[in-house]
Amino acid sequence: MNNVRIGIIGFGAQGSTYAGFISEGKVKNLTIGAICDTDPEKKLICKASYPDIPFYDDYIEMLESGDVDAIVTTVPHLLHTEIGKVALSKNIHTLLEKPADIYASKVREINTIADTKPDVTFAIFFNQRTNPLYQKLKSLIDSGEIGEIRRTNWIITTWWRPQAYYNQSSWRATWTEEAGGVLVNQAPHQIDLLQWICGLPKKVFANIKYGYQRDIAVDDDVTTILDYGNGATGVFITCTHDIIGTDRLEITGDKGKILVEDSKKMTITRLKQSETSINHTMTWAEASEIFKGNGLQDIYDQEVIEFESVWGEQHINVLENFAANIIDGTPLIASGRDGISGVSLVNAIYLSSWLGEEVSLPVDSNLFHKLLQDKMNLEE
Known part of the structure; x- marks a missing residue:
């Protein structure tokens, strides 16, 4: 594999920025395989800007399409490990935006899955590193x-x-x-x-x-x-x-x-x-x-x-490093396990x-989950 086809899940500020870097040829060995977003307006934007790139409103459908070798998630924090688990289970290389999740327990869970997939790259987008x-x-x-x-x-x-x-x-x-x-x-x-x-x-x-x-x-x-x-x-x-x-x-x-x-x-x-x-x-x-x-x-x-520092350079570095790890095993800047701490x-x-x-530390994960859920329930 010389080029990794990445699926961008979430086409907001970060997702569109990454798409721009990749489409402009600023990221070595990485091409856009597909874009996914649930917002119909984002579909219109992508069709205008990237007419030749497949667009999906269901990330699972995208993962099963054969259009992508890897994904990067630029979605709300609570969805990072949810999407990542599905991607890893389908042997899709996975790069999660920071933070890896809200719950440390969920980051541990996805790392347990990643440990069973030694040939699948799992990384966290810590560009400041x-x-x-x-x-x-x-x-x-x-x-x-x-x-x-x-x-x-x-x-x-x-x-x-x-x-x-x-x-x-x-x-x-x-x-x-x-x-x-x-x-x-x-x-x-x-x-x-x-x-x-x-x-x-x-x-x-x-x-x-x-x-x-x-x-x-x-x-x-x-x-x-x-x-x-x-x-x-x-x-x-x-x-x-x-x-x-x-x-x-x-x-x-x-x-x-x-x-x-x-x-x-x-x-x-x-x-x-x-x-x-x-x-x-x-x-x-x-x-x-x-x-x-x-x-x-x-x-x-x-x-x-x-x-x-040059704006965008750090994000490009992470994307290139992710692709390099997939292609030739270059050590990751931040592996999935680095997301736990x-x-x-x-x-x-x-x-x-x-x-x-x-x-x-580490905290009682059940107690943390309960108290956070209590706050969520007050908003509903």
């Missing part, structure tokens, strides 16, 4: 550049959305359709990156505001305390009401600190001795000089790296908020 900045950050942490992590702080509030955004469609910002707000819609990439780079916390305690600054039922403001179980802690803050938002990630270790600003600039501060060593050997007189701002150059040095963390953050207490 291809960002050179975050790849560099992960390599620095993994190599022990700043020593053992002591604290993580990520403020990511660049998701400003006015009320008009939520009023576009009745399904937006609802429990029944999106099953959450900023945590499952805007911030999944950062949640994935945080656990991918720093590891999953053992416990979380969350303060979430629902409909705090917007007329919605779901979360629009989140502050979460992370406990990594070894003394290290963290804070994750996100919201959709800061019109002048902040994107600032700080990771502090025993041997230094890494600061990432606006996902473009990285400042690496390397201690010449570990903080543990300095603590045990520095005299009070030497420390007093440090407090005065003297001798700082003897303690650490700094490196600043600026990164640039981020969803598990989101489940824990919600559950902590609903219970008003600290919770451990």
Whole structure:
């Protein structure tokens, strides 16, 4: 196989973007095999823009048509694993948009199916993992550049959305359709990156505001305390009401600190001795000089790296990687199993908020399902 015929399920903003990339020849070894959407208006759009590409309003019919070797899902979160399970059962290579699902238990279920299909590719669309900045950050942490992590702080509030955004469609910002707000819609990439780079916390305690600054039922403001179980802690803050938002990630270790600003600039501060060593050997007189701002150059040095990114490049990278894995076994950027951790963390953050207490990971999946279902039932 030299070219993979992909079926795009869902022709909204993301689906149409991917179709554009592929049809314009920007994605190597990938062609559009078919498009699927339940909206009749989308059918008219596709027939005008892609007259030679088969269109289906039933994804199962598309999967059984012989027109596609693989699929990518760009549909509501609750449908990702539902569609993915059917595709895998029919030996169709599957790429799920983030998040893999709302329920970590369902992500585990689809991975169980994928484990029985070693020749079928199953991946998650974590395009931020291809960002050179975050790849560099992960390599620095993994190599022990700043020593053992002591604290993580990520403020990511660049998701400003006015009320008009939520009023576009009745399904937006609802429990029944999106099953959450900023945590499952805007911030999944950062949640994935945080656990991918720093590891999953053992416990979380969350303060979430629902409909705090917007007329919605779901979360629009989140502050979460992370406990990594070894003394290290963290804070994750996100919201959709800061019109002048902040994107600032700080990771502090025993041997230094890494600061990432606006996902473009990285400042690496390397201690010449570990903080543990300095603590045990520095005299009070030497420390007093440090407090005065003297001798700082003897303690650490700094490196600043600026990164640039091209819009769409990361999505193209994931699509190409997906095709390459199918064709020649190129390692995946994010396998299906990688979808579990981020969803598990989101489940824990919600559950902590609903219970008003600290919770451990992994959470009780039955309790999470019940409490989320209770919220869905209130909307019906």
